Amino acid sequence: MSHTPGARQAQKEQTRQALLDAGLQLLDRQSLSSLGLREVTRAVGVAPAAFYRHFPDMAALGVALVGEALGSLHAVIRDALAGGQDAEDLIDRTVAVTAAYVDEHRAHIRFIARERYGGVQPVRAAIAAELGRFTDEVAAGLAPQPASAGWSVADLRVLAGLYVDHMVLTAAAIMEVPEDDPAAREEITRAARLRMQIISLGRSHWAERGA
Amino acid sequence: MSHTPGARQAQKEQTRQALLDAGLQLLDRQSLSSLGLREVTRAVGVAPAAFYRHFPDMAALGVALVGEALGSLHAVIRDALAGGQDAEDLIDRTVAVTAAYVDEHRAHIRFIARERYGGVQPVRAAIAAELGRFTDEVAAGLAPQPASAGWSVADLRVLAGLYVDHMVLTAAAIMEVPEDDPAAREEITRAARLRMQIISLGRSHWAERGA
DNA sequence: TCATTCAGTAAACAGCTGTTCGCCGAGTCT
DNA sequence: AGACTCGGCGAACAGCTGTTTACTGAATGA
Incomplete structure (x- = not known):
């Protein structure tokens, strides 16, 4: 199977979800347009550059949250x-x-x-x-x-x-x-x-x- | 009259209004929580510190806009x-x-x-x-x-x-x-x-x- | 006329931002 | 076993942020 999770994709998915969760939590007190990339990665405990492995934009993270x-x-x-x-x-x-x-x-x-x-x-x-x-x-x-x-x-x-x-x-x-x-x-x-x-x-x- | 405008207060009111106008215009494409103080003063053509002569906060400017x-x-x-x-x-x-x-x-x-x-x-x-x-x-x-x-x-x-x-x-x-x-x-x-x-x-x- | 008030200034502060880069090392495929 | 993929890292970049400070100079009030 090409889309069997595998340890690799599972880890990636986990980080992605962590970014979404942290973003959503930070959005409790602010709007998306003021949510910072570093703010999110910091909350997850991951390097800022890692963000780009999952989303090109904050807007993209927002769209994912809508889903x-x-x-x-x-x-x-x-x-x-x-x-x-x-x-x-x-x-x-x-x-x-x-x-x-x-x-x-x-x-x-x-x-x-x-x-x-x-x-x-x-x-x-x-x-x-x-x-x-x-x-x-x-x-x-x-x-x-x-x-x-x-x-x-x-x-x-x-x-x-x-x-x-x-x-x-x-x-x-x-x-x-x-x-x-x-x-x-x-x-x-x-x-x-x-x-x-x-x-x-x-x-x-x-x-x-x-x- | 103590509250007759006077050239002094009139100028102040004018700057205050310019800050409100510039803020409102900048809010066309973003939310208040991401609107920067310097962004607003720059648009008006005034020093950043001048903002504090009119509002303590961006939130205060927002409340004024609600009114x-x-x-x-x-x-x-x-x-x-x-x-x-x-x-x-x-x-x-x-x-x-x-x-x-x-x-x-x-x-x-x-x-x-x-x-x-x-x-x-x-x-x-x-x-x-x-x-x-x-x-x-x-x-x-x-x-x-x-x-x-x-x-x-x-x-x-x-x-x-x-x-x-x-x-x-x-x-x-x-x-x-x-x-x-x-x-x-x-x-x-x-x-x-x-x-x-x-x-x-x-x-x-x-x-x-x-x- | 002279002293006071005060809106606006310029500069400096520490600290933050998004984005790019080359690199590493574990998971994957053959 | 060996080559390859690729998620995450750390460092560096220029540029931005809010806030404080001491100041200037025109409008004000006695």
Whole structure:
């Protein structure tokens, strides 16, 4: 096999991952455009020049982090959409899943929220592309539902985008709440559920909208 | 008068404004956390040390920019809310006003979108505070409308937050579209109007929501 | 008119940055 | 066993960074 790991590639992959981990950790308190190459290699305990064996740029490391952060999310979305038919339950579950995801991937979520409109163009583009893919997925999941009768394909994609943006906003809001303040956190999730209810209500009355 | 400008204070204010302008321009392609003090003073044509006569920090300059960017928005919001009663017209007008505002204050809007979840804590806090104030204003504007019957004060604030977040999202989306692509821009504003319609529809059917 | 205030200066500080270079030595392939 | 690949190293490069210092000179106020 040509792509059997081998001790060689395994070591390389390990260093690469260490660079990603250190970068993500350092991005807790700053944006990607101010993250230094030496800063990252120093945190890993490796020579500055070693960085170039893995990434040509800081931007490239950022793009790799986007993949890490949003790659594992597709399964989550599928689960959220597939579940029971009751709209109220579905909303509760979606918000709960989002909250749990933030807890497990706090640093990644912060990175996405921070760099979505951040100063590094390739990273912004990578995030936009990934979120666009999510929107397509959500739209595809919405289409077969009975509540989608009377919706054009284009309009359904707009609705899906509304859901996706709302999910990102909710994740960012949960992330910003201090961990030791469960009351504030409950307030955030309550608002998130309410927002989803408003949107879903608008969706279900779409057919009867007037002038 | 002790606070009459005087040639002295006028000159100082002028330099301060030049620092803000240069900073904002440089932030077109990077985030605040990577903006250098010398970079800004160089662009203005002033000695590095002069910076400290106006701001203790880059963070302080950032906070001042938040005020600049969002201070002039209150009047716009008031206008948008006050207008005609017809829901459809109100939506069209709101989106149009938002688009126009982006054109006039492109750099400021980019700054807000970029730093809302950016790496500089005091700036994030300033933006959150200002947006919170907007939310209160919108909630207060919504309350007296007939469509707000059956809404609790707390829920109205959540709805207002939804509108505000949606406005910021729309502004950011318009800002990202290239200026020489009116078709893409029309697509964005169409989606923005559609989103507002969904939300408004949900709002007006709030009373009859079920389990 | 004379003393005071203070925005802006020039220079120096130590310390950091990204990038290139040739070299080493362990893992790999034949 | 021998040739080769290639991830990581250490050193050097020019150039940049924020911050402090003592200063100048014009606007100010008595």
